[in-house]
């Protein structure tokens with residue numbers, strides 16, 4: 001059995017992951033990795049999507065929109081969905097206060113509104129992290145879905161206000177109106193394909209074989225979400241391997257859709 005729905009998602013981080021001053025990563029060489037994403041990777045991905053006539057969801061930090069407006073306009077002009085990925089790409093758990101997190105969420109919405117003319121339907125947390133405030137902030141801001149949670153493999157579910165006190169059992173809490181369209185580190189290009197100084201080399205073909213294996217084991221009503229980054233996947237050889245997966249999934253009958261269009265089916 002294979003999933004009937006596939007969502008190709010691109011976290012268009014560009015330079016934003018490196019701008020946080022305190023961690024020592026804001027260096028010219030790291031910034032060049034982001035520049036590759038904006039100036040080479042993203043155009044390559046756009047060409048790939050056009051060649052295969054595929055829709056996609058781009059989670060774009062406001063920092064990327066405001067730094068590289070031309071390529072972001074190309075994303076919109078191609079008809080892809082633009083969704084929220086923070087303004088500064090700060091992992092929510094690293095904010096000093098709820099107010100600081102709210103300000104970054106609001107600034108990211110403003111950047112998207114300037115780009116597309118409308119607020120985003122969806123959110124993906126930078127680094128897939130939530131603070132204790134994130135869920136409420138997303139509900140307050142009116143997001144229809146998030147694609148940051150991992151409580152299921154392929155089945156969208158409604159995020160809960162859960163709690164995990166250190167001195168009593170886990171409390172799953174009540175579900176909210178925020179739909180989570182689940183993601184997985186196993187379907188993300190960054191851990192196996194982007195050198196971070198922490199991992200050894202992974203044969204690249206194995207990554208795409210593993211994605212196909214996961215697709216083969218997904219239920220028909222599952223939503224198969226791939227998370228990719230233009231600065232990682234946007235190299236010609238990798239896009240060729242992604243193309244082989246796309247063609248395989250299409251032969252199996254999968255439909256490629258934006259996350260927003262999938263989320264709209266879960267009222």
Ligand SMILES: [Zn+2]
Nearest residue numbers: 011013126127
């Ligand atoms: Zn990101």
